[in-house]
Amino acid sequence: MKVGLRMSAELLLHSPIEGTLRPLLDQVPRATKSEQSSWREGLPVLATALVEAGLGQVEMLLEYFLADGKRIDVILAGVDHHGRDTYVAVELKRWTGASLSDDEDYVLVPRLRNPEKHPLVQLKGYCDRLLAVAPPLRGDPKRLGGVAYLYNAEESRVQTLRAQVKDEHTRLFTQSTRGKFIGYLQTRFTPQPGHEAADRLLSSTERPTKPLLVHGAEILRGREHFRLSPNQQVAFDLVASAVENARRAKTRHVIVVTGGPGSGKSAIALELLAEYGYQGREAVVATGSRSFTESLRRFVAKSDDQAKHLFKYFNSFVDDHGPQHILLICDEAHRLRRTSKLHPSQKHRETGRPQIEELVDAAYVPLFLLDEHQVVRPDEIGTVAEFRNYANQNGLPFTHVHLPEQFRCGGSEVYDKWVLDLLGLPLNDSTGIPRVWPGDGDRFQVLHAETPEEMDAFLREKLRLDYSTRITAGFCWPWSPPSADNTLVHDISIDGWTRPWNVKGDQKVGSAPAQPFWAKADGGFEQVGCVYTAQGFEFDWAGVIIGPDLIARGGRLVPQRSASLDRSLTTRSVTDPQFNKLVRNIYKVLLTRALAGIVIYAVDEETRAFLGSLIKDHIRDARLVAS
Template sequence: MSDHGRVGVRRKARDLAARPAVARGLGASASNEQCIAERTDRPGERLVQERALRLLACDLVEADLGDIEVLIEYQLPSTSKRADVVLAGVDRATGHDAYMIIELKHWRRACLYEGDSDLVVVPGISELPVLHPALQVRAYRDYMADLLKASGLQGAVHDAVYLYDAVDSDIHDLYQISRAQYNVFSGSRRSEFRSFLKSRFAELDGKTAAEQLLSSNIHPSPALFKVATEELRNRNPFVLLDEQRLAYELVLHAVEKARRSKTKSVVIVSGGVGSGKSAIGLALLGELHRSGYRVMHATGSHSFTQALRRQVAKGSARQKALFRYFNSFSDAAPNELDVLICDEAHRIRETSANRFTPAGARTGRRQVEELISAAWVPVFLLDERQVVRPGEVGTVDAIQAHAQVTGIAVHTVDLDGQFRSGGSLQYERWVENLLGLGNEKAQGWTEENLFSIALAETPHQLEEFLRGKLEKGHSARITAGYCWQWSAPKTDDTLVPDVRIGTWARPWTAKGDRPAREAPSSALWATLPGGFGQVGTVYTAQGFDYDWSGVIIGPDLVYRNGRLITVRKASKDPALMKSNITDRQADLLIRNTYRVLLTRGLVGTVIYSADPATQAFLAKLLPPLPR
């Protein structure tokens, strides 16, 4: 997608050296001003940023690179992550476009965390481990280089860390990472830093390179399952950014510590929809499996686990055995695994037993206890706001409480990024406010070029629009609230068109584990080509994403008396029909369901409501779907 809004502020280096007051959003759009303000809202932080930018600009000018373009708070495409600075210029060696991502650090001191060269502690700022800045900026570089290559653009991408206020003796530990591979410069190495800049860029205008980057047609990131297959088989690693990489390194650190000293610990990674939790889990699985550790991946989702088995591990019985369910560990011996990766951990149940469990197999233990017991390093990846079924009890507090009672150390990482919905945090907030889950009243969608959202006039129009995207090579799916009966296939193996809205009728996904004629099984609906002809529920969509998402809001969520309310009796979900589920619980579960459905799209979302009053309300908030 072409997006000039990906940069907060853009300046020539010489202009920036003379006038660095960009942290106030000079020249930025309103939305980017907000992004800059959110990152510089602590007292004095804006002045710190201005000083850092001026020092960098002066270094560029003194290196005769005053015509370099400086892109400040550049948003990496398809994510919400922003690099401090991207330099755009001309490669000294090739004459092609060249870019450099620079991470500016105000640190005066830093030391390694428990001797791990990938993790550091910054006294006076945080005693908790953070990612080594060289790894942070290298991940930015790799991510940007991959996207440029996928978009057919030429241009080298470089990286550097500039700790402009530090001296070597106070950050000596940071140099224990290979300096031949990473570019880390302290304030006492300013002369060396200028020489490094000069070796990468020619003394030419960077305007063309900047325009090429900002106007380029950036493709969305590859689908999770495609990258996961490469990761597991060919070691083509996920590019993990910021807190994602921190979580990954913390797990590897805990695994090594357990190997050396038989020390058990728990790692909890929490984050919203699209924050990259599953990417972390699959990256860890690939790395640990290749390294010979006893590792397994578990979820509480039948669809997600089956899709992993059949697509990511396709053709390999050994790899299929890596993917289990939460209730697979009720009889596991203590620490029989080195690592157990529990994805979608908000779906942990109270116990692993169900009505089909024989009396002799009922342990009486809580499921979280079984999962923690099974491995030296259990890893939990969760989003508490994605609980959509009664009885799902996976929370950060519950996991922490059980671990601490048994004396097990707990490490937590909060993911604040967005890697779905075009990287639009604005869309994520809009959805939460629309559903009454946010802190503000629902507002009209403010057009932004990170993500597309529109309202269809009819379900026919929604389907035809998405079919057009499918024919152009995009992935697309239609989902709906569970407000229509879900029938089993007919005797001739055709599906019943249960989802009926006027003259439009389509079937739900195939019920059960079997495909039905050209329709894939329910578990593979989100990932196999034949899935577009059926409508998915939250149970087949949760955990997956696709380029374009069509969402039909059913009569269980309607606009009445100035707000969206839930109508429990309109739901056909058997889980909500149980008498022990309160109306308050059902209300939250229905809202969470639509939060999941509305956040599956990577590029865009199209909405339609089956309720006329709700459709009229949405028409005031959303642009119409183009005819």
């Protein structure tokens, strides 16, 4: 956990404010002038209230960083009346007044041109995040409070904002209710020093939030929704606007949303589905991945047959001519094919039409969510250019939105860029050279293994501690069917360490789950997955075995066609430049499946030494293993 600055209320109150701001600015170098003015005015006001309440030793954590990049103005840390650690998240506002906008999540503030996010909506998101990921708070929501303190506002000028006051995480106090605010602080804290409570919060490692599919299940049950980032919200609002236009005027609009792994593309998809999915057959989700679609049906829809019908394949629309849906959400759209291929028994239904035409024709608003660095087969054509060209040729409006954030890997944009540089992506980018892993604090760990046994043991311990984890590898070993006694063949053999690939097909083999459910079902850790079973999924911890199809020579990673056993890549129709790009994309997918940390092992000895020179943390380090 990271914080801009910490000190007791008493110390802050008796310290020159400019002296306080200097170290704070060092930690938040991009703070705007407005933020700095708010610090100068608001922090002493809050410290004064604490001191007047007899709580001068309560610790103030200023500009508390969440893993997704958001910052909480202040977290107060102290001891409650039962001797336990307790915390209050505070949103400070110097507004003199505010009123609700037409959207109750936003407010109108005098002299500000644009609506501002409702401070209580902000607080609710912060508190939800803290309760989900901060170990000292997990499972005990009463130990965390949330307060918006509008210290310059009269009560009569913010009365409409109270519509969002719902629980202990959304309290609101003003200049008019300052006495009640002091009383509230006295109910939350005792005069005991809060530095140890602050230590425990800051020294804890933020655990990842619940996996996407678990969130999706809650969304489709009408429970808590994702908190979208500003850029995700732009994409969501754009689609919502296009849907409303389509509903009224029957207009068409092609929208593409791009972003790296974990940037929130699937979060947007499920939020949109929650918004529109139960309005008849107006909104559906389609993917090009069998594993991903079947897992959505099993783990999100569960036994709800109506919800299962919301999840389809790209080739499910061969019979549609003209819009059948208001909104068609195409997730993993980089997996788009030239034409739709059906099961042999349904081959007579194939039309030969371009798959992009089938999908665009199926809805008034076709939405394509994609990452061009995840194109891993030669027949996958999902790119921004492909969709833009089709829209232009058919006279359809086209909009492209890019999501710059990276949330899957613990919020680590540093790691995402490091992986791209390691793999030499994008191609022909002279600035992308392999670099030493610089670290990213507590957000994400990158570890190097000398043997597969080390990787296995480390990740197995993570599994025992209730982290989700899987091992994946490049496709460099045979993939045999089950043996005569219905057990999986240990095709992957590395210096005495052996494992089977995940199951091929829809039937489980012993305790090994069926192929579509390897990533999420119990028992999946005992098999190694490949890009086709891992793509689209996320784990707390991941292990990646870099096979002999990608080796380090001369300070760079070089694909080796002769070492690949992926027939879709080694066929003569795939050129060497295509193979070069696809193999790099495959490892890009495998290396970006983790939320908290990754362990990397390379089969080739020189490659292993190369990775060891870039990754200084080794899993044999007792400190790392203990964590």
